[in-house]
Amino acid sequence: DLDLGLGSLDRIELFAELETLRRVVLDDQAGGHVHTVRELVDALRNADPIGETHSTPEASPDNWAQVLSGTHDDLDQYLKRKPVFEWVMWSFLRSIRALWSLIAGFRVREAGQVPSKGAVIVCGNHASYLDPFLICMALPRHGLQRVFFVGYSEYFDGIIGRFLARLFRNIPIDANRNLQRAMQAAAEGLRRGMVLVIFPEGGRSLDGSVKEFRRGAAILARNLDVPITPVGIWGAHQVWPREGRIRRHPLVLSYGPKLSPGGSPSEEALLGELREEVIRLVDDSSRTRD
Known part of the structure; x- marks a missing residue:
């Protein structure tokens, strides 16, 4: 399979863009396992559609302030x-x-x-x-x-x-x-x-x-x-x-x-x-x- 050639941060940003474009919510853990085009396609197929239990993803993954917000x-x-x-x-x-x-x-x-x-x-x-x-x-x-x-x-x-x-x-x-x-x-x-x-x-x-x-x-x-x-x-x-x-x-x-x-x-x-x-x-x- 064709390797995406992306680092971890790049994969997070790609996932956020795809969530917005496809109106889906991808598994939080999936980003660390997606390295090839085939794995990316499979992740999109298994993604949950946005519905009652999900809010619309952030439009821009560059908004790291949103990702880093909240208390833990x-x-x-x-x-x-x-x-x-x-x-x-x-x-x-x-x-x-x-x-x-x-x-x-x-x-x-x-x-x-x-x-x-x-x-x-x-x-x-x-x-x-x-x-x-x-x-x-x-x-x-x-x-x-x-x-x-x-x-x-x-x-x-x-x-x-x-x-x-x-x-x-x-x-x-x-x-x-x-x-x-x-x-x-x-x-x-x-x-x-x-x-x-x-x-x-x-x-x-x-x-x-x-x-x-x-x-x-x-x-x-x-x-x-x-x-x-x-x-x-x-x-x-x-x-x-x-x-x-x-x-x-x-x-x-x-x-x-x-x-x-x-x-x-x-x-x-x-x-x-x-x-x-x-x-x-x-x-x-x-x-x-x-």
């Missing part, structure tokens, strides 16, 4: 504060940071760029399994108290997995299968004034270089009027590459100035500015190694 109280279990655990994690991460500083080198530059109040999206390059932990290790205490993640559902399955997800404030939604729900979960946390960590590349880099960025962070920033704090991570690929074992190597994390969503004319412009800044920060980090 079911996410309280993942987003609520856990003061005792936060203190334990802060102490543990600072201890690991101090230890790595002694044996290999660990530097953090401009961590004050993460605001002490209000929502912010922290976006960094992704070259290692360690990246989420490194960002948490580099966050100031007020940032760690508010940090949350969306995704990593494959690591938080089952009773124990869901317990750990709640503990570490990770909302376990597979964005490839249910991107709209993942975006809504991210928006809920940001509306609560929290710190969302996103890796816009969508996956770990094989060679450590910064790949193209996906649009999710820019969509959230512009529709919720939330600033983005870029961060460049250097050394993580050498410590633990995608295919390899953990090795001793210096680590440097550099935070850049906040990017205001209103300072760019479009999502594409904001995304390009963000990627250029992350690349610059990675280069700066490589030059400030111990």
